[in-house]
Amino acid sequence: MPSSEERRFEVLRAIVADYVSTHEPVGSKALVDRHSLGVSSATVRNDMAVLEEEGYITQPHTSAGRIPTDKGYRLFVDKLSEVKPLSPAERRAIISFLDGALDLDDVLRRSVRLLAQLTRQVAVIQYPTMSNSSLRHLEVVPLTPARLMLVIITDSGRVDQRTVDLGDVMTEENVARIREMLNAALAGRRLTDAATRVTELPDQAPGELRDALVRICTLLVEHLVEHPEERLVLGGTANLTRSVADFPGSLRQVLEALEEQVVVLKLLAAARNPGAVTVRIGEENEDEQMRSTSVVSIGYGKNDMLLGGMGVVGPTRMDYPGTIAAVRAVANYVGQILAGG
Structure with a gap:
């Protein structure tokens, strides 16, 4: 040059x-x-x-x-040749704050609060997408002799519960047999594969368990193949009000856009690889309401498997080196926690 x-x-x-x-x-x-x-x-x-x-x-x-x-x-x-490194104190604070999380919901809530505090922007994180997860364990809990609770635990730490009425009483021994059959067939499988496998189980079951397994597997198939609206956690919206001058005449529409989940999901759509930061500035944002903002986003996950996206939204007048460093660091720790959880 x-x-x-x-x-x-x-x-x-x-x-x-x-x-x-x-x-x-x-x-x-x-x-x-x-x-x-x-x-x-x-x-x-x-x-x-x-x-x-x-x-x-x-x-x-x-x-x-x-x-x-x-x-x-x-x-x-x-042309950023280097991203401003976080201080040792900031890194210790991140580790300490996130290590205290109790479960997946708590990890994501803490991550958003932390990212909003570090960057003084609006922080957003997407729940791990079901399609990229594997089933770690399926617990079967008797609620009554004729009613069970299914607890579905994925490798990303996501936990979902479903109840199923059996139509007849069942012994604890048979409940244990069903639990063993389900985990032997499904544990460790991608959820999309598990949905296919679960449809085959009733035909392979002993006669005395078949009716119960039909009811259980019907419920599981509905859960495994459904595509519920993606869940998001948003935090730090009040930070935007400290920068009203950065959004002349447009702060209200930015806040309204952030309330629309589909808009926020589109903001995170560019984050497709864990560890790769994407920065969209002003007019580069697809949604017209967000064209006075910059979006710094990243994918988080385990190894090369993307679980979801996270990032911050703020004015174009942003500390880009510091924001990129904070987003990257928090995403890295979230991925580590979910990998070890």
């Missing part, structure tokens, strides 16, 4: 840093005073003129200062 282009990028980097920090348009004199650019104010003014002509910065009003455009933020993010 020619030295003039490198220098102009350093000017852009400085403008982004100052504007994110002060929320004030940045002038050439301030840049020279605050940053070691190694050139005169006149050179910086010329560089700013080129950056403005190329659409990376703009003049919001008649002041001498400039602010980054969406295109400018995009260039800045694309």
